[in-house]
Amino acid sequence: MHLGRTTLSKFLIQQLRGGDDERDLAALLVDIAAAVKAISSMTSKGALAGVLGSLESTNVQGETQKKLDVLSDQAFINTFQLGGLTAGLVSEENDQPMVFEPSPGEVNGRRYLAVFDPLDGSSNIDVNVSVGSIFSIIRAPKGRRVKPEDFLQSGARQLAAGYAIYGPSTMLVLSVGQGTHGFTLDREVGNFILTHRDIQIPTQTSEFAINTSNARFWEPPVQRYVQECQAGKTGPRERDFNMRWIASMVADVHRILMRGGVFMYPRDTKDPSKPGRLRLMYEANPMAMVVEQAGGLAITGRERILDIAPEAIHQRVPVILGSKEEVDRIARYHQAFDTGTDEQYRSPLFKDRSLFQE
Numbered sequence: 001m002h003l004g005r006t007t008l009s010k011f012l013i014q015q016l017r018g019g020d021d022e023r024d025l026a027a028l029l030v031d032i033a034a035a036v037k038a039i040s041s042m043t044s045k046g047a048l049a050g051v052l053g054s055l056e057s058t059n060v061q062g063e064t065q066k067k068l069d070v071l072s073d074q075a076f077i078n079t080f081q082l083g084g085l086t087a088g089l090v091s092e093e094n095d096q097p098m099v100f101e102p103s104p105g106e107v108n109g110r111r112y113l114a115v116f117d118p119l120d121g122s123s124n125i126d127v128n129v130s131v132g133s134i135f136s137i138i139r140a141p142k143g144r145r146v147k148p149e150d151f152l153q154s155g156a157r158q159l160a161a162g163y164a165i166y167g168p169s170t171m172l173v174l175s176v177g178q179g180t181h182g183f184t185l186d187r188e189v190g191n192f193i194l195t196h197r198d199i200q201i202p203t204q205t206s207e208f209a210i211n212t213s214n215a216r217f218w219e220p221p222v223q224r225y226v227q228e229c230q231a232g233k234t235g236p237r238e239r240d241f242n243m244r245w246i247a248s249m250v251a252d253v254h255r256i257l258m259r260g261g262v263f264m265y266p267r268d269t270k271d272p273s274k275p276g277r278l279r280l281m282y283e284a285n286p287m288a289m290v291v292e293q294a295g296g297l298a299i300t301g302r303e304r305i306l307d308i309a310p311e312a313i314h315q316r317v318p319v320i321l322g323s324k325e326e327v328d329r330i331a332r333y334h335q336a337f338d339t340g341t342d343e344q345y346r347s348p349l350f351k352d353r354s355l356f357q358e
């Protein structure tokens, strides 16, 4: 036995000491950890548990639901409903928010709203590549029933946020606004153990992550950034870059937290009705909090993600996050493009110079 180890519960008790409110937040995070353990167990059994493959149904985004999407959603919903601490929830898998009434005799301790993506990167399930869960906790209104608008709070108001990654090991990475910390699941004992205290994203990096099959739909500042990375030693950056794309946001962001890098799912013109692919409330906001709390930055290209005032629960946004110096550079490229202050964008040669321009 390693009695000196810090379990998730011990860590949260030590970090959240501010009275009943913080004690309940710690309890809620322990509940989330329990749902994560259930999902981790299902994902690790894979085909043996008959959980792979798709269902007939589609979710609100029009995406085909995988069996594990629905099972993971159910694990979170049960946790939040039965746990007695959340007054309502929003899930990627459900069109409308769910609102919970206090059950008879229950002291109204339902102080929180939970917003989550139960199984992110689910196209990777059937090919046995890492997937994850993402969650965000915000405050519920006091003394009245929850309304749908109550969920529309900017990311800066998140009380806690994080993700679980179901990889070779299962990890829970979270922030309650006091740094970002990582816990690894000790499967035999069933405890999350603090293994990565106060994660810091290196400010510089030579690694980028983007789905380059969309290159022709990107805006010029993103094309410029990627082009300069690809030009390597012989280009303006004067060093070689490396590229990675797992197509599980959780896994790509986790790599960035561990060793630096920049992740982009930028605005593109592929589908003009969508300003980006990723969802603000349960993908961009929680990841932005975790990344900022680890010393990184998270922007749309033009504004800080955590400052966006949400207009709809399933709203999409462009996402650019990771190592501070690179994200800063990409923000400057957007600004130069928008204001026409960069020679590169004034030149009639720009069209010809771009590798990706049609």
Ligand code: F6P
Pocket (backbone or CB within 6 Å): 120, 121, 122, 123, 211, 247, 248, 249, 250, 277, 278, 283
């Ligand atoms: O939830 C959306 C998501 O699956 C992310 O996890 C991932 O980063 C992205 O979509 C992958 O997109 P694409 O299929 O375009 O590579």
Ligand code: MN
Pocket (backbone or CB within 6 Å): 117, 119, 120, 121, 283
């Ligand atoms: Mn997702």
